[in-house]
Amino acid sequence: MIKDIPDSEFKERQKKVQEKVRENGLDIAIVHSHEADFANVRYLSDYWPIFETAGVLIPAEGDLMLLIGPESETFAEGRSKIKKIRKILEYRESAEPSYPDIEIDSFESVFEEASNGKKVKRIGIIGYPIMPITVYESIRKAAPDAEIIKSDDIMTDMRIIKSENEIALLKEGFRISELALIEIINNIKLGMTELEIVGIAQASMYANGAEYEAHPTYVLSGKRTNNAIGRPTHRKIEKGDMIQLCIGARVGGYSPSAGRPVCIGKMSDEMRKLVEVGLEAHYKTIEFIKEGVIAKDVVNKFFDFVKSKGCEKNLLYGPCHGLGMIEVERPWMESDSTYLLKENMTFQVDTFLQSDNFGLRWENGIRVTKDGAELMSDKEMRIIEI
Numbered sequence: 001m002i003k004d005i006p007d008s009e010f011k012e013r014q015k016k017v018q019e020k021v022r023e024n025g026l027d028i029a030i031v032h033s034h035e036a037d038f039a040n041v042r043y044l045s046d047y048w049p050i051f052e053t054a055g056v057l058i059p060a061e062g063d064l065m066l067l068i069g070p071e072s073e074t075f076a077e078g079r080s081k082i083k084k085i086r087k088i089l090e091y092r093e094s095a096e097p098s099y100p101d102i103e104i105d106s107f108e109s110v111f112e113e114a115s116n117g118k119k120v121k122r123i124g125i126i127g128y129p130i131m132p133i134t135v136y137e138s139i140r141k142a143a144p145d146a147e148i149i150k151s152d153d154i155m156t157d158m159r160i161i162k163s164e165n166e167i168a169l170l171k172e173g174f175r176i177s178e179l180a181l182i183e184i185i186n187n188i189k190l191g192m193t194e195l196e197i198v199g200i201a202q203a204s205m206y207a208n209g210a211e212y213e214a215h216p217t218y219v220l221s222g223k224r225t226n227n228a229i230g231r232p233t234h235r236k237i238e239k240g241d242m243i244q245l246c247i248g249a250r251v252g253g254y255s256p257s258a259g260r261p262v263c264i265g266k267m268s269d270e271m272r273k274l275v276e277v278g279l280e281a282h283y284k285t286i287e288f289i290k291e292g293v294i295a296k297d298v299v300n301k302f303f304d305f306v307k308s309k310g311c312e313k314n315l316l317y318g319p320c321h322g323l324g325m326i327e328v329e330r331p332w333m334e335s336d337s338t339y340l341l342k343e344n345m346t347f348q349v350d351t352f353l354q355s356d357n358f359g360l361r362w363e364n365g366i367r368v369t370k371d372g373a374e375l376m377s378d379k380e381m382r383i384i385e386i
Helices: 007-023 039-045 073-079 107-114 133-142 152-159 164-187 194-207 222-226 269-288 295-308
Strands: 028-033 054-059 065-068 085-087 122-126 147-150 218-221 242-247 258-263 320-322 329-333 346-354 359-368 373-375
Touching (some): 007 028, 007 039, 007 054, 007 152, 039 152, 065 073, 065 107, 073 085, 122 133, 122 152, 133 147, 152 329, 164 242, 164 258, 164 359, 194 218, 222 242, 222 359, 242 359, 258 269, 269 295, 269 346, 269 359, 295 329
Parallel strands (some): 122 147
Antiparallel strands (some): 028 054, 054 065, 218 242, 258 359, 320 329, 320 346, 346 359, 359 373
């Protein structure tokens, strides 16, 4: 069973991204990642920074470089698929140690090395929305006359269609996520705290092969289930509570999530209606998806269906977002999305409905096929009352 992307696929990625740098008329591209949004750097190198941040320098010609902070050299040497590694002060921890006794490189030195001493005229930034000002300013200082261009589409275009290995890793992540979900359903009890239930999920995920959590584990109860984004607390589970479970196990860098609403005891009539509408809308969305469909058409049909059930006031967004190394990644599927769905795009079907007193989320991963959508998770897709 696959647990990692093979070296050959990393080499293909590195070759392809360098071709795209040339096609875009860039002398150099700088890819930026940090611990939470690690995907672009890991996609090219399998390196995943901790405490520090990281980058990949992609020259138009020559070898790629992994750019790391001053403390990560031995870690990077043991992990990175990019063998040329350079330490840059600006990738240090946020406490900003000066490291006077560590020999480090600079953007000036790596630019000169990557360009063989030629003047760098056009620099692409990949990971622009998360690049800190300290790194950006250092790049600008190193090449004051260069044009700096937001170039995230280079990596998005590469990552949007998944390989056979990527899909296998997502499926394995969903399998492990569902095992953890079932473990919670079988062991949840009144009086447990949300964080105790998180512990059940974590123990199951790691025991069954996860390398990490795909995202902060959602166990939200009571009124806080109407939080589209939230964190578990020490709140104790009470009878009649709606509980939102979103459980994700990361495998080989890929980050799925299985989302199910659960009620301790019988659901109220209001709860049951909204849970059933959400489940039906969830499956409708999956029916709407196949290769060649315009993304916004899926969204509009989803909205129309929810409105036909009288639940438009319960909508916040919907119904899908990209899925891969990050559990929420480009492309989003929104009412202004004009791109065509293509085979082997992967999405998280994310059906979130909320009221004043509770909310619910159904989540499953799908792969776009020529004829429809292949579900990557389907366990416990039922009205769950415990």
